[in-house]
Amino acid sequence: MISYKLVKYEGYKNKILELDGDVLSEHYEKNQENRKPDDTGECILCGKGIKNTITCKAIVATGGNMYNFIHKDDVEFAESPENKDGGFMGAWNVGPECFKKIKHIPEIKNYCYK
Numbered sequence: 067m068i069s070y071k072l073v074k075y076e077g078y079k080n081k082i083l084e085l086d087g088d089v090l091s092e093h094y095e096k097n098q099e100n101r102k103p104d105d106t107g108e109c110i111l112c113g114k115g116i117k118n119t120i121t122c123k124a125i126v127a128t129g130g131n132m133y134n135f136i137h138k139d140d141v142e143f144a145e146s147p148e149n150k151d152g153g154f155m156g157a158w159n160v161g162p163e164c165f166k167k168i169k170h171i172p173e174i175k176n177y178c179y180k
């Protein structure tokens with residue numbers, strides 16, 4: 067099971083959801099290569115193409131770590147010029163397979179949502 071921490075970061079009002087780094091697929095690059103032209107998105111955690119419905123959107127921040135998600139109430143701030151977080155990467159998608167691995171996290175709805 068994927069573990070996680072809620073961590074306070076400078077600037078953000080709410081804590082950052084930091085997933086265990088092991089959540090990232092070791093096949094990331096291979097998965098990206100295997101993407102189909104009609105995929106509508108790409109999973110931030112494994113690189114696999116996403117078809118049709120996007121399971122959820124996550125906002126990635128702090129240090130450019132793909133497994134650090136910011137709280138939905140901090141999105142407006144995150145996208146504003148006041149945000150000095152150089153690692154802010156904007157909104158990404160999480161595919162259905164990876165979402166299964168993190169949906170047990172009680173606070174997940176605040177960090178990964180449609």
Ligand SMILES: [Zn+2]
Nearest residue numbers: 109112161164
């Ligand atoms: Zn994935």
